[in-house]
Amino acid sequence: MIFTLDVGSGTQDFLLFTNENIRNCPKAVLPSQTSIIAKKIVNCNTDVYLYGYTMGGGPIKKAVVEHISKGFKVYSDRRAALTFADNLKKVEKIGIKISEPKDDVLK
Structure with missing residues (x-):
């Protein structure tokens, strides 16, 4: 088998x-999990907090960039932030805040 x-x-x-x-x-x-999470971000009308393990970034990165362009904040823990780039400075340049959110967010 x-x-x-x-x-x-x-x-x-x-x-x-x-x-x-x-x-x-x-x-x-x-x-895939990346497409499921991307769809949740696209359909969300609030700030987002990403946490957990690193995933392939394609669909998620596109959804996050669009979400930020709509004026929403995207937060991430350090490990999940590596989904977007191996260098956290590059992740921050995308507009992702590497910290715990201060308000209610989609987790």
């Missing part, structure tokens, strides 16, 4: 190969 997992910027796909005909093996294509 072989389990494969591919996590991309738009989807996360899995296949469980069980020595059967490949067409009969369980598989799924689901939205």
Whole structure:
């Protein structure tokens, strides 16, 4: 039995190969976490706080840049900020505040 997992910027796909005909093996294509989080940011009408682990930044970075351009604040802890760049100074130049939020935000 072989389990494969591919996590991309738009989807996360899995296949469980069980020595059967490949067409009969369980598989799924689901939205990736980066696209799910990006969608939450796009649909949000408040400031945002990002925390947790580093992810691929493509869809999230685009959503964050658009959110900041609408006048909202985006906060991040240090680890999550590495999603956008390995250098935290570059992250701050995008407009992300690396600190705990002071007001109510979407977490």
